[in-house]
Amino acid sequence: MCDQFVPLAVNPDAVELRGRVAGWEIAETRLRRIRATRHMFERRARDIRAGDPEVLHLLLLDHGRTLVEQDGRTATLTPGDLLLYDSTRPFRFETDGDFQFTICLLPKRLLPVPESLQRNCTARVFKSEDGVAAALAPLLTALARRASDTDPSQQLALQHAMVNMYVALMADENDSGHHPSVHLSFAKSFVVRNLGNPKLSPSDVAAACNISLSYLHRLFATEGITVAGYLREQRLQAAYRDLVAPSFAEPISRVAERWGLPDPAHFNRVFKNRFGVTPGELRRAPRP
Numbered sequence: 001m002c003d004q005f006v007p008l009a010v011n012p013d014a015v016e017l018r019g020r021v022a023g024w025e026i027a028e029t030r031l032r033r034i035r036a037t038r039h040m041f042e043r044r045a046r047d048i049r050a051g052d053p054e055v056l057h058l059l060l061l062d063h064g065r066t067l068v069e070q071d072g073r074t075a076t077l078t079p080g081d082l083l084l085y086d087s088t089r090p091f092r093f094e095t096d097g098d099f100q101f102t103i104c105l106l107p108k109r110l111l112p113v114p115e116s117l118q119r120n121c122t123a124r125v126f127k128s129e130d131g132v133a134a135a136l137a138p139l140l141t142a143l144a145r146r147a148s149d150t151d152p153s154q155q156l157a158l159q160h161a162m163v164n165m166y167v168a169l170m171a172d173e174n175d176s177g178h179h180p181s182v183h184l185s186f187a188k189s190f191v192v193r194n195l196g197n198p199k200l201s202p203s204d205v206a207a208a209c210n211i212s213l214s215y216l217h218r219l220f221a222t223e224g225i226t227v228a229g230y231l232r233e234q235r236l237q238a239a240y241r242d243l244v245a246p247s248f249a250e251p252i253s254r255v256a257e258r259w260g261l262p263d264p265a266h267f268n269r270v271f272k273n274r275f276g277v278t279p280g281e282l283r284r285a286p287r288p
Contacts, residue, residue, distance in 0.1 A: 007050045008043040024147030027159040030105040041093040055105040064099030073123035082126040198260045202227040235259045
């Protein structure tokens with residue numbers, strides 16, 4: 001269990017112990033499916049010190065009934081429910097009998113959402129018949145079933161899709177917030193979810209976030225950046241990650257197009273200005 005998930009205390013509570021864990025990898029994201037008899041799982045402070053991959057888990061309860069505690073909240077899951085929980089802080093699970101979980105472990109550093117908003121979404125039940133969760137539950141199930149058949153060249157795109165779904169789920173939960181940090185977070189999230197649109201503009205971002213263009217510019221100015229500058233940086237960082245990925249061999253032009261930079265000359269110029277090498281030089285450079 002600790003090898004497949006994170007270090008934690010595992011306490012089975014059944015006369016006849018049965019269990020099975022299956023696992024798949026999609027780029028840096030891990031998918032796990034666990035089926036077992038009644039258990040209690042607890043991640044304590046000493047378990048976190050022993051090892052923390054800093055992942056935000058997305059759990060789908062396939063069957064059974066489970067109690068989850070984290071960040072001062074308690075949630076009761078029934079089949080079809082989704083829930084987020086965080087490896088960086090203690091949590092406790094207690095199942096009510098036989099159960100099956102499908103879990104996605106996404107590195108937190110991939111999420112363009114501040115820690116405060118991530119923390120606000122843990123141990124809250126998302127019903128799979130409502131909002132974003134209605135699309136996310138079947139996607140998670142399908143990925144778990146077919147992850148082993150995934151072409152390596154598609155894995156980064158699938159991981160990016162999961163990042164988008166996490167962000168959309170958290171946006172659903174925090175939609176009522178009006179604090180500037182919330183608006184800025186979801187403006188950034190919208191940008192990251194739409195990097196592949198070469199026509200994406202600050203006006204599009206403002207409209208999607210239901211705020212004025214002038215307010216959007218003021219939000220980004222508080223961090224010393226512009227909307228256009230943030231968009232360009234996210235595109236270049238995404239392209240950089242794809243170009244250095246060891247199992248990713250797409251043509252450079254395809255990588256650039258995917259991240260909204262379809263003009264090869266422009267892409268080469270802004271990439272070299274940012275990283276000091278052209279995309280081709282980066283790809284040819286030896287890897288440590």
